[in-house]
Amino acid sequence: MISISNEVREQLAPHGVLSAAVYLGNFLLVTGRTSAGEPTGIAPDICRAVAERLEVSLDLTGYETQEEVVDAAASGRCGIVLVGSDPARAQKVTFTPAYAELEASYLVPADSPIQDISQVDQPGVRIASFFKSAYDHWLQRNLKHGTLVHADSLQASNELFLSEKLDALAGLKTGLVSFSKKVPGSRVLDGQFTGIQQAIATKKSNLEAITFLSACVEEFIRSGLVTDLIRQYQVQGLAAAPLNPSLLEK
16 A cells, blocks of 8 residues: 655645646547546546545646646646656656656658668658657657757648658657558558657655655556556557566565
8 A cells, every 4th residue: 555645645636636737649648538628548547546546636637738748747737747758858847657658660651761760860861750749859869860850749740751751750659650551652660769658747846746656656557557548448559667677576
């Protein structure tokens, strides 16, 4: 049983309500809305599970951009938010270990000589990418030779790839597979250039709360909750994150 101190409740739900936010653009983790407009899917259900353990009600908000989600936690407007964890975002908020991982890869056009992910990061290769997405943050840090061509939304990056006849399109593998059906002859490269870790984040000063939230994530993975939710919502290209090695012997 996870212990819950008064400090944790004060930090996350000071008025008996856990305010939480999710990113609506992640179609793997937020798959719909209720008739009242509340987000549904894996991420919203993880928020509900945290609220249940705190024994408080949940006030759930969906945001159109990941920056809004991160800012909601950084400002303390929300007790928790669920978003892709990344070092750039970790400058504003504190993340738990990941509860799930998403595969990120590339789509290449029909006539592309590129056969392998390792061939993308080459001089002259232009890559369409959704600016400031979790995978884009990774590419900005790790690409050495290829050139990123940024768009301000996922749909815009898809359109940019086509209109500018770019060499590759970066994205989550599930989305790339779906988009490839609209682009005759295009191919999604095998493997992944990174696994995008999805985690819970909270305000940096919430030191007691982050310990509690990290314990929640461990429980959600160990109990099979994350895997069960992935199966329930029939999501492809997503898996429960591996437990932190230091926790495996506990």
